[in-house]
Amino acid sequence: MGDIILVTGGTGLVGKGIEYVINNEPANSRFGKRDNETWIFASSSEADLRNLEQTRKLFEKYQPTHVIHLAAVVGGLFKNMNGNATMMRENILINDNVLHTCYERKVKKVISCLSTCVFPDKVEYPLDESKIHLGPPHPSNFGYSHAKRLVDIQNRAYNQQFGCNFTSAIPTNVYGPHDNYDLQDAHVIPALIHKCLLAKKNNKPFVMGGTGKPLRQFIFSRDLAKMFVWQLREYDEPDPVIFSVGEDQEVTIKQVAEAIVKAVGFTGEFAFDTNLADGQYRKPASNKKLLSKMGGFEFTPFEEGLDLSVKWFLENYDTARTGIKSA
Incomplete structure (x- = not known):
């Protein structure tokens, strides 16, 4: 049986970028679809991931061996400022349901998508992966930010206690x-x-x-997609990686x-x-770790x-x- 890769939030900006890359890069190339792979791009209409039973049914339906977890409840500044409790709780529910279901079903590899908002509001630039937990995030969206930060903690905990291959990516501004x-x-x-x-x-x-x-720093969604495919296939550490163009x-x-x-x-x-x-x-982020692990990359x-x-x-x-x- 081959690999089945489930992409949650698969019909959004990043999910569509991954779908494009998988279908348009040469087959069996570094970023293209491999012969033993089946890719599933799931939308919120298939399952409300805030609900554990619906999450489990989605996993039962597709039986993924690998997961790229992009799904989240997101919003602009106004929605975040006026709904920190809701944004925190709903994203914690989504992430906990997905990660724990992946653990229960012995999924081989999970990559979750974080955000640069996880970084402290007051921090020395450039941002890098070691600075996520050095202080509180910006007060405007602290609920969403802490929910996303917690994924990094969950990845490490599941890795330490159960040996799960759970990791995460931190994209900068995507378009x-x-x-x-x-x-x-x-x-x-x-x-x-x-x-x-x-x-x-x-x-x-x-x-x-x-x-x-x-x-x-703006990163094109199809460049970002290639980085997710690279991380899925070639990166096996719980520590997150910033996905960004250079400073x-x-x-x-x-x-x-x-x-x-x-x-x-x-x-x-x-x-x-x-x-x-x-x-x-400005809030520059370093992509040194990405390039040191991935090798050279030609950005659009x-x-x-x-x-x-x-x-x-x-x-x-x-x-x-x-x-x-x-x-």
């Missing part, structure tokens, strides 16, 4: 096709893509909040906006509202990845996750 473009909830790149498209359609100015000076590949929010304007073909008025706050100036250039993301959104606007489609 790509199949993102969430809902203006109320989206992250910066999909939100700006949607906003710019609406400005173009409605012949209105494209106005961004802040100065555009903050710096961020030298930070881009300003202004550069992001200009690249989006170019990719969307927007020719109207483009300005920054400097009365609005910028947020954190930012503008190329952005062009692909915008093209996908334009072609799939009617079915994409956009929320309210009016300006």
Whole structure:
């Protein structure tokens, strides 16, 4: 019997990235689908992972040998700030149900997806894997952050007590096709893509909040997908790995906006509202551990990845996750 890889949250941004890579890289290559593999990309419609019985039924249905656990209850700043208890409890339930079911069913390998929000609010940069538990996370989303941090603790505990091969990945800012473009909830790149498209359609100015000076590291979802496949096949330690472009590949929010304007073909008025706050100036993360373990990796250039993301959104606007489609 071959390997059965179950991807929870498999229809989201990262899950779709993994599905694309598995189906489009050469068969039996480092990142492509292998002859002995069956990949299952499960959505929330198949099982509510907050419910242990539904989680167990999902595992009974597919009988996975390996799991990439991407499923989570996520939200924007407002949802986190006003729902820390709910965000914490629901994500703890999901993670505990998935990990304990993996233990019960003797799953060979589990990779869980964390977030850079697990890192302390006040910490020395660059971020690296040794700094996760050195202080409290940012107060705005401490519930979600602590739930994600706890996965790292669970991985170590299951490894120590039962010998489980449980580990995790910590991606930086992800973008790509199949993102969430809902203006109320989206992250910066999909939100700006949607906003710019609406400005173009409605012949209105494209106005961004802040100065555009903050710096961020953005990783293309299909690059990230390759890293998950690498981790699944070649990395067997409970310690997490940061998945990120290098610190030298930070881009300003202004550069992001200009690249989006170019990719969307927007020719109207483009300005920054400097009365609005910028947020954190930069929070660089180190990818030294990733590259030392994985070897060399050719990242997709930012503008190329952005062009692909915008093209996908334009072609799939009617079915994409956009929320309210009016300006």
